[in-house]
Amino acid sequence: MSVARFWRKIPQRYNLIGTKCLTCGRYFYPPRTFCPLCRRDGKIVEHEFSGRGKVITFTVIRSSSDQFEHLTPYVLAIIELEEGSRVTAQVVTSPEEIKIGMQVKRIFRKISTDGESGVIHYGTKFTPL
Amino acid sequence: MTGIMTYGVYIPRYRIKIEEITKVWGGNPDEIRNGLGVFEKSVPDLDEDAATIAVEAARNALMRRHLSPHEIGAVYVGSESHPYAVKPTACTVGEAISATPMMTAADYEFACKAGTAAIQTCMGLVKSGMIKYGLAIGSDVSQGAPSDALEYTAAAGGAAFFIGNDDPIAAIHHTCSYTTDTPDFWRREGQDYPRHGGRFTGEPGYFRHVQGAVNRIFQETGKSPKDYTYAVFHQPNAKFPQRVAKILGFSPEQIKPGLVVPHLGNTYSGSSMIGLAATLDIAKPGERIFVCSFGSGAGSDAFDIEVTDAIEGPDFKLSAGPSVQDLLKNPVYLEYALYAKHKGKIVMQR
Numbered sequence: 001m002s003v004a005r006f007w008r009k010i011p012q013r014y015n016l017i018g019t020k021c022l023t024c025g026r027y028f029y030p031p032r033t034f035c036p037l038c039r040r041d042g043k044i045v046e047h048e049f050s051g052r053g054k055v056i057t058f059t060v061i062r063s064s065s066d067q068f069e070h071l072t073p074y075v076l077a078i079i080e081l082e083e084g085s086r087v088t089a090q091v092v093t094s095p096e097e098i099k100i101g102m103q104v105k106r107i108f109r110k111i112s113t114d115g116e117s118g119v120i121h122y123g124t125k126f127t128p129l
Numbered sequence: 130m131t132g133i134m135t136y137g138v139y140i141p142r143y144r145i146k147i148e149e150i151t152k153v154w155g156g157n158p159d160e161i162r163n164g165l166g167v168f169e170k171s172v173p174d175l176d177e178d179a180a181t182i183a184v185e186a187a188r189n190a191l192m193r194r195h196l197s198p199h200e201i202g203a204v205y206v207g208s209e210s211h212p213y214a215v216k217p218t219a220c221t222v223g224e225a226i227s228a229t230p231m232m233t234a235a236d237y238e239f240a241c242k243a244g245t246a247a248i249q250t251c252m253g254l255v256k257s258g259m260i261k262y263g264l265a266i267g268s269d270v271s272q273g274a275p276s277d278a279l280e281y282t283a284a285a286g287g288a289a290f291f292i293g294n295d296d297p298i299a300a301i302h303h304t305c306s307y308t309t310d311t312p313d314f315w316r317r318e319g320q321d322y323p324r325h326g327g328r329f330t331g332e333p334g335y336f337r338h339v340q341g342a343v344n345r346i347f348q349e350t351g352k353s354p355k356d357y358t359y360a361v362f363h364q365p366n367a368k369f370p371q372r373v374a375k376i377l378g379f380s381p382e383q384i385k386p387g388l389v390v391p392h393l394g395n396t397y398s399g400s401s402m403i404g405l406a407a408t409l410d411i412a413k414p415g416e417r418i419f420v421c422s423f424g425s426g427a428g429s430d431a432f433d434i435e436v437t438d439a440i441e442g443p444d445f446k447l448s449a450g451p452s453v454q455d456l457l458k459n460p461v462y463l464e465y466a467l468y469a470k471h472k473g474k475i476v477m478q479r
Contacts, residue, residue, distance in 0.1 A: 014225045048227075070470070071175055092174065108184040108225055109176040120212055122180065122221060 001114070006121050013123035016049035016106060018085060029085040051106030052129070053081040060095040067112050079104060079126055090125045103129040131255050132297030132437070133290050134196060134262060135445060137189030138406045139182050140286040140393065140456040143172040145468045147281055153465045154276040161281055166367025170284040170394025172463055172471050173270045177285065179208040180218045182399075183268035184225040186289035189450040191226060194298075196291060201228040202260025205250055207243025207267045207398040208287075209316070209323070211236050222266065233260075240314060241363055242424025243267060244288065244398045249304055249430060251292035262293040267398035274322035275474055282366055284394025286456075288402035298440040299409060299418070303350050303433040307341030314425030325425070334427050335365070339373050342421055342429035350433055354378040358416040361387035361404040363423035365395045379419070386411050392457055405434075407453035412436045 011017040018029035022043040026035065029049060035042030058077035061068070068074070075091045075098045091098055092107065104126040111123040146169045148158040162168055173182070183206050206218040219234035237243040237250075244267020251263025268287030273279030292301075313334030316323035326334070339362060347353060354360070360379045362370035367390050374384045387404035396403055401422040408418055413436060420432040439445055469475050 010224060014221075015227060092176075108181050108188070109174075110178060110181060111176070120178075120180075122184075122225075125176070 019044050020047040027083040027085045049081050053079040055102045092127045130300045132300040134293040135190045135194035136290045137186045138288045139185035141173045144169045144460040173285040178212045179210045179268045180221045182287040183222050183266045186287045190289045193450040194445045198227040200261040203263040204234045205247035207237040207247045210270045240424035241397045242422040244402045245422040245430040265290050267402040269397035271397040282395040284396045286396035287399040288406045296439045299436045305346050306430045308428035311427035338429040342431040346431040357419040359408045360419040363401045364390035410452040414438045
């Protein structure tokens, strides 16, 4: 990932900054600048998600790309944030502990690094409440 | 009245026991446990570093008391293990608590006392009116070379203190320092692990500087150990703080709540700050806390702190953030091989 691409999304990665449509009340993560339901009647504002949610489904990654090999086996899940939007993220827990419906909260972790001398990509993962 | 507005701590979930380390490098675990007064130490997860620990500690502090991010005018992070040699951890923390961009920030390094130096800086900025709130953090994923004596204690954890004037939960009445050029412990640029002067770290290092700062603050304030309910000293092991407390006239009961090293290890920049946090976890309004840090190189910062009614007031909710004892519960114990992987001690093909 280029430095600029990482930097551009820091608010979303660190603080789960998404958007909300004031017209229909729907939340969007990653953020949308346009409400697909309300269209021109929509009014989009920034929203920081609470970081609490529940596991909708998950998979255990045992064979990963080189960048994440040291973390295997790790849990990757689709999490429904309490505001309603869904996000795919790592849940820091053992493959034996993870369950569908598990309540989780956000944590701040290293996601990846650009080699030995490149930028460290920090961001949000989740952990059981 | 300048003081602590709120505070938070973070300790990783993983631990390694002394006997697991002696299994690999030899030595008698009973002798080492008795010698250090340490039974186990915390270990960071594979994706944790001094920055992630600092962020979690700061967020735990803000769970206890809401402070407007736009009123946080300074972020200072003290650590011996900043993830970057050049690029501030403090900027990452500032961004992660939404305090950027209208703030000043810097990383501090003064061995194990960089975090308390950050508290002093924030006090100065708050007292002068330059900022409303300042954030001071001590956070480390401490380094200790394989088979070195430091490996038995070098742990991971951090504490965050927000400093301000506006109804603090604990007033910091006075602070002063004692600093000299003493090479008792160091890490050269580019080196992975620190070196130390063995027994030289004791008398000319820890004891001289802690006693120097304590005697100075007692002279300046007219206080003595009997004026304090609790006392916290830097804890590289359990023996040093117990011995210096006895020399200075503090009782074992005064240092007990803040003596967290036996089941946590030495969190370097986090050490005395986590001890202070553990003491604040149980402190009541009107109780007085004495704190003295120590950083090799060498220096000590002493603080005269008094808990206020605000700790039980409507703006501060202690139970909203995890206590130090909460964070020490339910550890996951690692074998040495996994510990070595977590600490990056296994050299991989690059």
